[in-house]
Amino acid sequence: DTEVTQTPKHLVMGMTNKKSLKCEQHMGHRAMYWYKQKAKKPPELMFVYSYEKLSINESVPSRFSPECPNSSLLNLHLHALQPEDSALYLCASSQDDRPSSTDTQYFGPGTRLTVL
């Protein structure tokens, strides 16, 4: 099974709402990633978790809060978002994230988020 699943597929939320995005993988991977992708642009890295610890935060605003409850699950908690946060949010995983690793990343299909 080389699948990364993401729920929900689509999410519409108001600026005062609190919602969460969920990502799951059962490949035994120890590194998990959140990316943001605006229309017709490449994905931009937001966060990296390595062995359930946050290893990279790309200066993401605090209204985005990641969580890695266990090695298979990655959440992204959303609160007080702005309309410009509307985008496709992609989750990915890899065996690990060490520089010496040549492991590739497996991406989920993404959650399409619209902030009204």
Next chain:
Amino acid sequence: DAKTTQPNSMESNEEEPVHLPCNHSTISGTDYIHWYRQLPSQGPEYVIHGLTSNVNNRMASLAIAEDRKSSTLILHRATLRDAAVYYCILRVGIGGATNKLIFGTGTLLAVQP
């Protein structure tokens, strides 16, 4: 940050070879070159990667220039299912403890029947 540049779009005919170029003049010695593609309404999908030598796999070939400042992804026989955005990516190490993918802007490949 290291950076890649790619043409915005390219066209190919079905069953013909496609050469997708990428420039990465600021690449450092330990950066890997990765290629991913993204089909409509899907997440990116790994295609191939390399460091210095040319690489082949069942999907494609990767030709890396001797000075590593450019590379070319080669699809040997394009099919309609190969129509996608192809990203040339540098995988860079961060602080000796982790690594990240830096995506280029991508080339939209159209395949004509």
